[in-house]
Structure formats: C-alpha cells, structure tokens
Amino acid sequence: MKLLLTSGGVTNDSIRTALEDLLGTPIADSSALFIPTAQWGQPMCSPETVWRSTAGRWPGGIHSPVELGWRAVGVLELTALPTIAPERWMPWVREADALLVDGGEAVYLAEWIRRSGLADLIPELHETVWVGISAGSMALTPRVGPEFVDRHPGGTDETLGLVDFSIFPHLDYPGWTGNTTAAAHRWAEGIRGRAYAIDDQTAIRVVDGVVDVISEGNWELLNG
Numbered sequence: 412m413k414l415l416l417t418s419g420g421v422t423n424d425s426i427r428t429a430l431e432d433l434l435g436t437p438i439a440d441s442s443a444l445f446i447p448t449a450q451w452g453q454p455m456c457s458p459e460t461v462w463r464s465t466a467g468r469w470p471g472g473i474h475s476p477v478e479l480g481w482r483a484v485g486v487l488e489l490t491a492l493p494t495i496a497p498e499r500w501m502p503w504v505r506e507a508d509a510l511l512v513d514g515g516e517a518v519y520l521a522e523w524i525r526r527s528g529l530a531d532l533i534p535e536l537h538e539t540v541w542v543g544i545s546a547g548s549m550a551l552t553p554r555v556g557p558e559f560v561d562r563h564p565g566g567t568d569e570t571l572g573l574v575d576f577s578i579f580p581h582l583d584y585p586g587w588t589g590n591t592t593a594a595a596h597r598w599a600e601g602i603r604g605r606a607y608a609i610d611d612q613t614a615i616r617v618v619d620g621v622v623d624v625i626s627e628g629n630w631e632l633l634n635g
Contacts, residue, residue: 423612436508442484450513453561513547520547521571524550584610
C-alpha cells in the first residue's frame, strides 16, 4: 500500500500532486472510499460532523477529501463490516484506487481496522493509496502518545505500527493550545521513537518503506 499521511487532508497543490503521482492517474479518473469511522470514537465528534465530512458540507473553507473531484466516491463504515460477508465488502476495497481515512480518535480507528478485517487485507493492496487525515494517519503509527487518547484517557496509546514513526498533527493550529511546537516537543519526549510534527499544509509520503515529506507549511522531525 502507498501512504499519504496528512494532518488536514489534501490542502494544497503540492499534496494534490503527490496524491496523483501515487495514484498514477488523475483524481478525476480514480475511485475512492471514504472511511469516517474514527469520528465515532472522538468525544468532540457527532452525527453532524460525520455527515459534514461525508457530504463535503463543512463551512468556513474546511474541505473534505470527498470533494477532490473523484470519478467515483463511496463510504466504507468499518463498524458495519463484521455484520456482512467478507466476500461482499472486500471487492469494494480491492477495486478502490484510494482509501480516504478521516480523523477522529486514532486508537478507536486502529481497533476497528483490526476488528473489521481491513488490517488483514492491507498487505494485498499494493497499488491502493491510503490518504490519512489526522487520526486516519496516526492509526498506522506505533503509538500516538497519551495526549491523543481521547476516548479512554489513561488507556493504551498503541496503534497499528504499520510505519515506524509517530505523528503529531495540526502543528501550531490557530487557537489549539495543545498543538503548539512546545507541546510537540514535550509529546516527543514521551514517544521516544522517531516522530514528525506536521501542520495542515504538510503530508508524509511512504512508498516501499521510503519516507519523504511534502509541505507548503511547517513540520519538524523529532527524535530523528
């Protein structure tokens, strides 16, 4: 699987170009599945936020990845997958060019990636592009840090470990006092392993284990 791990989604031309390079075809000729599951585990999210993300109806210039101009886009809700036969939903995933994995609570998302059976399918998806947004990116890392465990504070911060670095998202986001550069450095001390702090104009691309950063904003490698 090819990874495009973002904080805020496809927010600028550089990230969009990187996405199309990974797809190997224009977005307009590609299909995607949108995964909103992480929102259900995040106490700040609600049915309204899930609808806004899925429908692309955020006010104030906030964009959902469903609005990028895909040839076709559908919704894949991971919590529903254990209730239907794998031979029904697995072809949907295999046929999609991209999985758009939304933000919310990363530990909850990682749990449902496992419980749904999607984790078992990931090794087969060599050409599929995983577009992570915030928790949708963090769920693939080894740990998110206790600062980002929102559903069960004090519980595990371990996630899937499909990459060998952690991610601190929304770096220096206006008004978010817990996401300052100083907070990122404190977080990294607890994480100990390699980590990236990235703002909403930055993405981390991972192809065949090779990691590089695409950015029109600010980012920092921590514990590198």
